[in-house]
Amino acid sequence: LAKTTQPISMDSYEGQEVNITCSHNNIATNDYITWYQQFPSQGPRFIIQGYKTKVTNEVASLFIPADRKSSTLSLPRVSLSDTAVYYCLVGDTGGRRALTFGSGTRLQVQP
């Protein structure tokens, strides 16, 4: 599975837009990019998944450039409840194989 690199931590304030970038230089042709959110003492929660260009759902947007060597998770107008660890993962077809979790990005939202 392609290895990912993301910032260890980020700080933000309520109401701001937060962009978390993930590098995955060795992404394979059939790999999807998936982001998960994890709160303390809970299992990871699926946020968004994409293959190329832009994907948007009710909670986030995912921007993927043409070379797919990186991706950016965008959280609009964060709130205190968005304080969590965010993991970027790449892999083929999303779930047939186990997911390899990197260190994740610890987002702290301040009032």
Next chain:
Amino acid sequence: GAVVSQHPSWVICKSGTSVKIECRSLDFQATTMFWYRQFPKQSLMLMATSNEGSKATYEQGVEKDKFLINHASLTLSTLTVTSAHPEDSSFYICSASQRLAGRYEQYFGPGTRLTVT
């Protein structure tokens, strides 16, 4: 969306005893389930892949005789920590794969906090 449950959500046991953790896919069938372990402030580490009707595949460094995995049905996988020691204290998380529209999505359980005293 698909729901995966775990039982118990937390357990405290004495050193030397065994503990069983259940992972269930509530509204879908999962031929494959995965078990992860997570220590405080660290990321999830895959322990093993559980396949219905066959033996589990363990990651390097994970003792298969200590962490017994049984995937008896398409909706249930169990992880038994045998002869638990304090260093086995951790957060155990399972996940299950579901095929949707030609792709697989993975759903995680809420986790089980194991404390060995």
